[in-house]
Amino acid sequence: MKETQALIERVRRISDTHQQLHVTVDASLAAIKPGQSVLARVGEGWTPYLREHWWPVGQQKNTLIFERPGDIHYEPGTVISLIGAIGQPFRFRRTLRSVLLIAYCTDPAPLLMTIPALLANKVSVTLLLLGTEYDTHHLPPEVEVLQGEISDGATPADRLNWPNRVTTIGWADQVFIAVAQENELDSFREMWALFSALRADIPTSYLFGVFRPLLPCGVGACSACMVRLKGTDTQLMCTDGPAIDLSKVTLT
Amino acid sequence: MTVRITRQGKNALAVESPVMNAAGTLGFGDEYRDLIDLSTLGAFVTNPMTYTNWNPATGTRVVPLEAGVMLHTGLPNPGVNQVIHERRATWERLPIPVIAHVVVNNVEEVYKCIASLEREEIIAAIELGLSDEISAAETQWYLRSAVERTEKPILARMPFGANPDLYSAAIDAGVGALVVCAPPRGTARDLSGKLVAGRVYGPTIKPIVLRMVGQLARRYPRIPIIGAGGIHSPQDARDYLEAGAVAVQVDSVTWVAPKLLEDIARDLGGLEQTQPNSAFDSLFGDGSS
Numbered sequence: 153m154k155e156t157q158a159l160i161e162r163v164r165r166i167s168d169t170h171q172q173l174h175v176t177v178d179a180s181l182a183a184i185k186p187g188q189s190v191l192a193r194v195g196e197g198w199t200p201y202l203r204e205h206w207w208p209v210g211q212q213k214n215t216l217i218f219e220r221p222g223d224i225h226y227e228p229g230t231v232i233s234l235i236g237a238i239g240q241p242f243r244f245r246r247t248l249r250s251v252l253l254i255a256y257c258t259d260p261a262p263l264l265m266t267i268p269a270l271l272a273n274k275v276s277v278t279l280l281l282l283g284t285e286y287d288t289h290h291l292p293p294e295v296e297v298l299q300g301e302i303s304d305g306a307t308p309a310d311r312l313n314w315p316n317r318v319t320t321i322g323w324a325d326q327v328f329i330a331v332a333q334e335n336e337l338d339s340f341r342e343m344w345a346l347f348s349a350l351r352a353d354i355p356t357s358y359l360f361g362v363f364r365p366l367l368p369c370g371v372g373a374c375s376a377c378m379v380r381l382k383g384t385d386t387q388l389m390c391t392d393g394p395a396i397d398l399s400k401v402t403l404t
Numbered sequence: 405m406t407v408r409i410t411r412q413g414k415n416a417l418a419v420e421s422p423v424m425n426a427a428g429t430l431g432f433g434d435e436y437r438d439l440i441d442l443s444t445l446g447a448f449v450t451n452p453m454t455y456t457n458w459n460p461a462t463g464t465r466v467v468p469l470e471a472g473v474m475l476h477t478g479l480p481n482p483g484v485n486q487v488i489h490e491r492r493a494t495w496e497r498l499p500i501p502v503i504a505h506v507v508v509n510n511v512e513e514v515y516k517c518i519a520s521l522e523r524e525e526i527i528a529a530i531e532l533g534l535s536d537e538i539s540a541a542e543t544q545w546y547l548r549s550a551v552e553r554t555e556k557p558i559l560a561r562m563p564f565g566a567n568p569d570l571y572s573a574a575i576d577a578g579v580g581a582l583v584v585c586a587p588p589r590g591t592a593r594d595l596s597g598k599l600v601a602g603r604v605y606g607p608t609i610k611p612i613v614l615r616m617v618g619q620l621a622r623r624y625p626r627i628p629i630i631g632a633g634g635i636h637s638p639q640d641a642r643d644y645l646e647a648g649a650v651a652v653q654v655d656s657v658t659w660v661a662p663k664l665l666e667d668i669a670r671d672l673g674g675l676e677q678t679q680p681n682s683a684f685d686s687l688f689g690d691g692s693s
Contacts, residue, residue: 153438155662193660198471198607198636203660235439235662334595366466366595368473369659371439373431375451375477378460386460386480 153236153371154180160230161215165222167287170259172209173218173226181236182214186266187362187395190216190236191370194226203235205367209264219261238370239394242266245326245357250276252324256339257283257311257332262362262394266328267295278320283311312346321350328395330362341403359398363389405673407446409628409651410529410557410580417529417557417580419446419501419651423641423669426632426653427452427505427531427561428479432487433494439662443499444669446651450491452505452533453484455513464594465602472606473656474592479507484520492526501528503559508532514546518553529580531559536589540569547577557581559630564588564613571620581628583653584617605656610634614647618688621648636664638671645672647688 156178164172181190191203210217220226244251251270253263260279270277271294279288282300291297298320301310314320321327327347331339340361347354368374370390377389380402387396410417424447430436432451442448461478481487484506495502504527506517514532521527532550534543543560550558557580562570564585574582590604613633621629631644632653641652652672658665 155439198660200468201470201472201606201656201660202466202468233661366468368466368475368656369429369431369435371431371435373429373435373451374475374659375428375460375480376465376475378477378480380459384457 153238154178155233155235156181158216158232158234160226160228160232163226163228166219166290167222169222169285169287170219171222171224171226173220174212175216175218175232175234176214177216177234179214181216181234182211184208184211184216184237185241186269187242187262188237188239189262189364189394190234191238191367192218193233194230202366202368203370205238205364206234207262207265207364209261210268211265219259219264235370238367238390240392242328242360242395243357244270244275248273248275248325250278250323250325252278252280252320252327254280254282254327254329254343255284255286256329256343258330259284259286260330262330262364263328264291267292271295278324280314280320282314312342318350321347326358326360328360328362329398330364333364333366336361336363336365337403340398340401344398344403354399356399357397360395361398361401362395363393365389407651409446409630410559411626411628413557413580415555415557417447417501417503421446421669421673422645422649422651423665423672424503424630424651424653425449425658425665426655427533428477429655429658432481433491434498436658436662440658440666444666444673445500446669447501447503447528448495448498449503449531449653450487450505451481452479452507453481453487453517454479454507454509455484455516457481457483457486464596464598464600467592467594467600467602469592469604469606471608472604474590474600474602474604476600476602484517488520488524492524495526502526503529503531505531505533505561507535508546511545511549514549515553518550522554522556527556529557529559530554531561531583533561533586534563534566534570534574536563536586538563538570540567540573543570544573544577547574547579551578559583561586561632564633568623571624575624575627579627581630581650582620582624583630583632584620584649585613585633587633587655588612605634607634607636607640607657610636610640610643614643615688617644617649618647622685622688635668638668641668641672 162174631649
């Protein structure tokens, strides 16, 4: 964990809604792993106050690629402050053949950095977008993209509907889910209910929630990101997360 | 330069720098070891401890504000004895005195927490966080109970906007210093649009607390006051010392810009204010201006 300066080298629009920032980073951050993130501070003022939680989606030597909303203006040459690496890498099974990545009512940025490594290891990757519109044309063609109902008239139940639901869930050896920040536990509970309805059982180390609450400190000091596990245990999402086995989490 | 931050006495606490963190900002031990050189600080104040295990708050914990943040964590901790068990070795390695911050619900918990902490040589002082709803009678009762049961200095962290009776009660109880003050409580809408409550942090808190510190330093010149609220620059910290504080506690800026805590500590290293700056007198009247 370090606080370092980084330089925005390049800003590249990838869709109507998103842009990618190519950021030259300190060597300590160049070794960041899928699942880990940084806390970024752009500019010197106090607005926004908290550091922004940035998830790398790609990596090239000393450059990290971050995906950011397209409506924020970033200037190449800007020096930014990064704290990281935040969190633990995703833990994949050794015998992994098929991974299901789900973005539910959010963009899939926290999940995307896993894709190159998984494909390189001949793991098949399915990206399921539920309740969210996200242009995927920049993703590798090997990634199977499924889309839930997103029309204006879609009900909450429609949003969780996509073709071949049982097959998609049955084939996956592991599932990683990112949800909207504002109702994180509620959304994970919905996903747990969905999987419970579509599978006979949910084994441990199968269904992971990628928690990304607002992080004031990012180092485990402020306790704002603490999640209760079943029993008396707790975990801090900034140091123990972001991916937590949902079978172990108290979702109420 | 050594700065005495509690009342004179056998166990008065003296520190090498008038800058420390506020409770709840640096964790229970060395969470910030990679980001902040703790040796630059005068003391380390722990996250709040309670007698029994407290769980994290349910619902929204963090609400971003314009130039600030509102936080409601529920003060999760495994209880004072477990914290001591888990963190004693870390505290022993810290290069600065450790101040244990304790939150209590009743006087029984005061007795029990103080008994646990009194046994720990590594704890240099105990800071009692008083609740926003506490009465003057309870303030005196809790603090006197604490003072009578320990040789260690007791610091009273006062609620935001506490009335003068509370301050008098704390001083009469024999506390070593007043920490002025806890972050104010606020209400704001979270990301989903729901109204939630929490403690408010940010630079806009500083002018309000600075005035309180200035007034209290003049009203109670014999009690050391530690200023805490909204410090975001070395000048903010200097302002507190000029207003009459003996030391300062820095809070949320540590999360946003950790190195700034170190910068503030280095900037104020050796700076001591034993008497309020008289140039400030007209600014800290009792509300007539």
